[in-house]
Amino acid sequence: APFIEFRDVWLAYNDELLARGQFAVEAIDLQVPRGAFIAIVGPSGCGKSTFMKLATGLKPPSRGSIWVDGQRVSGPLKISGMAFQAPSLLPWRTTLDNVLLPLEIVEPYRSQFRQRRAEFEARALKLLQSVGLGGYERKYPWELSGGMQQRASICRALIHEPQMLLLDEPFGALDAFTREELWCTLRDLWQAQRFNVILVTHDLREAVFLADTVYCMSKSPGRFIVRRDIPLPRP
Ligand code: ADP
Numbered sequence: 001a002p003f004i005e006f007r008d009v010w011l012a013y014n015d016e017l018l019a020r021g022q023f024a025v026e027a028i029d030l031q032v033p034r035g036a037f038i039a040i041v042g043p044s045g046c047g048k049s050t051f052m053k054l055a056t057g058l059k060p061p062s063r064g065s066i067w068v069d070g071q072r073v074s075g076p077l078k079i080s081g082m083a084f085q086a087p088s089l090l091p092w093r094t095t096l097d098n099v100l101l102p103l104e105i106v107e108p109y110r111s112q113f114r115q116r117r118a119e120f121e122a123r124a125l126k127l128l129q130s131v132g133l134g135g136y137e138r139k140y141p142w143e144l145s146g147g148m149q150q151r152a153s154i155c156r157a158l159i160h161e162p163q164m165l166l167l168d169e170p171f172g173a174l175d176a177f178t179r180e181e182l183w184c185t186l187r188d189l190w191q192a193q194r195f196n197v198i199l200v201t202h203d204l205r206e207a208v209f210l211a212d213t214v215y216c217m218s219k220s221p222g223r224f225i226v227r228r229d230i231p232l233p234r235p
């Protein structure tokens with residue numbers, strides 16, 4: 001069985017748009033196996049962010065259904081971690097405390113946070129080390145470079161060991177060198193842990209470098225996802 005499945009999913013942002021038949025995404029059918037790394041590419045406005053909101057349960061579809069791990073999605077998914085274009089670390093928290101944040105919010109960690117704090121901190125430090133941020137855990141976001149903040153955001157998205165990592169243009173604001181360094185870091189983490197990744201990007205090269213399968217989202221005539229088997233230039 002697929003880990004993530006979209007069955008004929010349509011979304012109109014409100015009733016008026018629905019009545020006019022104006023959908024942000026149309027007729028999405030998608031099946032993603034467990035542990036896969038997929039990328040979704042497409043022009044601005046084709047529905048990539050909308051797709052992400054649907055995949056995380058932040059938006060219910062107007063028609064059709066979305067299934068994750070055999071369950072119909074009916075609200076925000078706890079098993080997902082997210083990172084976006086802007087790092088969005090909380091400025092009043094250290095890097096370590098930013099990375100720990102999901103564990104303070106998401107059950108079952110939330111209720112165990114006090115008792116397991118030392119263990120959780122050790123986990124966060126290990127993750128920070130794996131992205132080259134060992135030694136920066138006590139720094140505040142403004143003391144880090146943009147690339148370092150983005151790396152910390154990715155650690156925050158992974159700290160609660162989500163089965164699904166959703167990345168919406170997470171490398172867009174970075175310079176080319178930092179970006180490629182982060183690609184390698186992410187690919188190493190994924191190869192070691194095999195969580196599902198959905199990456200939304202404008203950058204076809206990034207999509208091909210990182211993902212198993214690249215889907216192109218088209219804007220017209222219908223907004224559906226087409227599977228493209230692009231040969232992967234892996235080292
Ligand atoms: P992308 O992420 O690929 O740029 P979006 O998912 O943001 O595309 O947008 C898909 C379509 O939905 C666009 O036509 C956009 O104008 C429309 N849209 C996005 N957000 C909203 C919203 N909150 N209300 C109404 N329409 C929206």
Ligand code: ADP
Pocket residue numbers: 142143144145146147148175178
């Ligand atoms: P980035 O491309 O990561 O945004 P910068 O050019 O700002 O990079 O920084 C390059 C490197 O310099 C970083 O990866 C880091 O090792 C170091 N560095 C940058 N800013 C700081 C800082 N505020 N404190 C400590 N080291 C830093």
